Amino acid sequence: MSFHDRRQEARPTSGEAxxxxxxxxxxxxxxxxxxxxxxxxxHRVAHYEAKDLLAKPHNIIRxxxxxxxxxxxxxxxxxxxxxxxxxxxxxxxxxLHYWVFAVVAHTSDGYLSARIKPSSSLFTTVMSEYDxxxxxxxKEELSPEESATRLLERLKALGxxxxxxxxxxxxxxxxxxxxAGLSAFPDPKITEFRTKLDHADELVKETEGLVQEFEAxxxxxxxxxxxxxxxEPAGGPVTVLSQNYGTMSRDMSDWFATHVLGENxxxxxxxxxxxxxxxxxxxxxxxxxxxxxxxxxxxxxxxxNMQQERKILGDLVKNQRKSARDGLANVNFExxxxxxACNVMHRHFLGLSSTRVLCKIESARLPTEGEALTAIxxxxxxFQARISSxxxxxAHLSTAIQASDH
Numbered sequence: 001m002s003f004h005d006r007r008q009e010a011r012p013t014s015g016e017a018x019x020x021x022x023x024x025x026x027x028x029x030x031x032x033x034x035x036x037x038x039x040x041x042x043h044r045v046a047h048y049e050a051k052d053l054l055a056k057p058h059n060i061i062r063x064x065x066x067x068x069x070x071x072x073x074x075x076x077x078x079x080x081x082x083x084x085x086x087x088x089x090x091x092x093x094x095x096l097h098y099w100v101f102a103v104v105a106h107t108s109d110g111y112l113s114a115r116i117k118p119s120s121s122l123f124t125t126v127m128s129e130y131d132x133x134x135x136x137x138x139k140e141e142l143s144p145e146e147s148a149t150r151l152l153e154r155l156k157a158l159g160x161x162x163x164x165x166x167x168x169x170x171x172x173x174x175x176x177x178x179x180a181g182l183s184a185f186p187d188p189k190i191t192e193f194r195t196k197l198d199h200a201d202e203l204v205k206e207t208e209g210l211v212q213e214f215e216a217x218x219x220x221x222x223x224x225x226x227x228x229x230x231x232e233p234a235g236g237p238v239t240v241l242s243q244n245y246g247t248m249s250r251d252m253s254d255w256f257a258t259h260v261l262g263e264n265x266x267x268x269x270x271x272x273x274x275x276x277x278x279x280x281x282x283x284x285x286x287x288x289x290x291x292x293x294x295x296x297x298x299x300x301x302x303x304x305n306m307q308q309e310r311k312i313l314g315d316l317v318k319n320q321r322k323s324a325r326d327g328l329a330n331v332n333f334e335x336x337x338x339x340x341a342c343n344v345m346h347r348h349f350l351g352l353s354s355t356r357v358l359c360k361i362e363s364a365r366l367p368t369e370g371e372a373l374t375a376i377x378x379x380x381x382x383f384q385a386r387i388s389s390x391x392x393x394x395a396h397l398s399t400a401i402q403a404s405d406h
Contacts, residue, residue, distance in 0.1 A: 011047070017096035019045045021117050021181050024289045028312065030110040033058045037304045039290065040297045042115075047092040054303050063091040067133040069147025073163060076148070078104060078111065083279060085167035087118060087126045099123070101174045103283040105316050112316060114286045120177035122170055129154055161271075168279040175282055187285070193278035196331070199401045200271040203338075203394060210390045217383045220376060221246030227373050231366055237358045238373065245380060248348055269334045270401065277327035284320040287313050335398040342395040349384055356380060 011018060025041035035053050043050070046061055053060070062071075066089050077084045084104040091097055100115035101123075118126075133154070137147050152163060160166040172190050179186055224242030231238065291313045294306055356377055363373040 011094065011096065015096060017045050017047065017092045017094075017098040019098045019100075019117050021119060021178055024114060024116050024286060024293050026112060026114040026287075026290045026309075026313070027058065028107065028110065028112045028309065029058050033111075035060075036110065037309050038301070039294055039306075039309070040301065041293060043301060045092065045098055046090070047094050047096070050302050052093070061090040061092070063089040063097055065089050065097075065130070065134065067130055067137055067147055067151070068144040069133060069137065069142070069149075069151050070130070072144035072148040073151060074104075077163065078106070081106070082164065083276075083283060085171050085279060085283070087123065087130070087170070088115075089130075099127075101171065103171065103279075103286055105283060105287075105320070107312060107316070112287075112312065114283070114290050116174060116178060116286060116289075118174050118177075119181050120170075120173040122173045125158075126170075164279070165272075165275045168275040168282075171279055171282045175285065189281055190278070193274060193281070196274045196401050197271065197278070199397045200274060203270070203397045203401075206390055206394050206397065210387060210394070213383060213387050213390070217245070217380075218250075220380055220383070223376055224373075227376070231373075241356060241359050241377075241380075270331050273327045273330050273334075274401075277324040277331075280320040280327075281324040284317045284324070287317045287320070291317075332402050335401050338398045339395055342391045342398070345391055346388065349388055353384070356384075 019041075023041050025039050025045065027038035027042050028036045030036055035056055035058055038053060043053070046053070048060070070086060070088070074084055074086055083106075084102075086102055087099065088102050089097055089099050099118055101118045102113050102115045104111050104113045129151075133147060133151055136142055136150060142150065155163060155166045158166075160169065172194065175187060176190060178184075221242040224238055224245070228236060228238040228242055291310055294310055294313075300306060359377050360374065363370045363377065366373065
């Protein structure tokens with residue numbers, strides 16, 4: 001279909017190209033970014049003739065207002081095998097611009113990008129950040145790699161762990177704002193994923209507090225050992241209590257430091273996997289809308305087999321849904337590991353409680369060290385109660401992450 005054969009559309013002479021909140025469009029490229037296919041909405045919004053799009057570089061629509069660092073990050077992410085999502089300002093043939101939130105997935109021989117119109121409050125922040133980054137690129141002569149690093153630093157300052165967590169958050173925000181703008185019901189899957197992420201954040205806070213409790217408790221077993229050396233032979237109840245608490249404090253603190261606070265920790269795995277699953281589930285939703293859009297358009301574009309494009313979209317949706325399901329299964333596995341650890345620690349604490357009671361009885365018979373020993377044992381009891389309470393909250397949050405899965 002040529003540009004002149006299309007239904008004529010009134011376009012402004014400047015500003016934004018017509019692109020509705022209810023619309024979605026896609027384009028597919030090879031692995032070098034050469035356009036292989038697209039749908040009518042893309043054709044209409046970009047305002048190019050078919051001969052100017054097919055087999056042409058996708059950057060034909062690149063807008064000079066876009067920071068180069070965004071595209072550096074864009075391609076680095078895709079080449080690493082991951083999905084990508086980004087706010088992008090594009091330029092139509094007639095000079096009009098249009099903003100999109102683009103999601104990009106790998107195909108067998110390249111990439112497919114689907115776009116929606118951004119409308120969230122986050123979009124306003126991003127436009128401002130892009131302006132500042134573009135200005136820095138010009139004034140400081142930043143390389144694309146330096147600009148990408150600057151962008152990642154800004155995202156951390158805004159509270160995001162990495163770019164992928166930002167992209168997942170942004171995509172969920174845009175779909176939520178879009179649903180509200182179109183008077184549609186909120187997406188229950190987005191709500192579920194956000195609940196999981198909230199639980200994951202709470203888990204990290206609770207366990208950071210737990211590690212701090214263990215650190216604060218480290219001096220108590222030492223003080224117990226000093227008293228024990230003065231009041232009883234080796235192997236007495238106070239000595240046993242100090243040794244057991246000391247060992248448990250170290251073991252539990254080390255376990256949580258490794259599995260909770262480390263980069264490859266259970267909790268990092270949970271949050272990262274939930275973010276990834278949310279992103280691919282949202283992306284699948286946009287791909288489904290692309291397929292629906294193709295059915296509505298019922299227009300052929302010369303050189304493009306729309307039935308083949310629908311099959312590619314369908315295969316991508318299946319793969320993404322499977323990826324999201326596999327991710328959630330991994331979340332449940334990691335949550336199970338945390339629950340098991342909490343149960344083991346609870347049992348250890350119950351065993352230590354009886355030793356603590358014996359020491360309390362022992363302290364009552366001591367004429368000189370009894371008062372000091374009683375104070376330390378009481379302090380251990382307070383620590384134990386606080387730690388037990390935190391373990392219960394961690395177990396509850398881990399269970400909630402699993403319970404919210406369908």
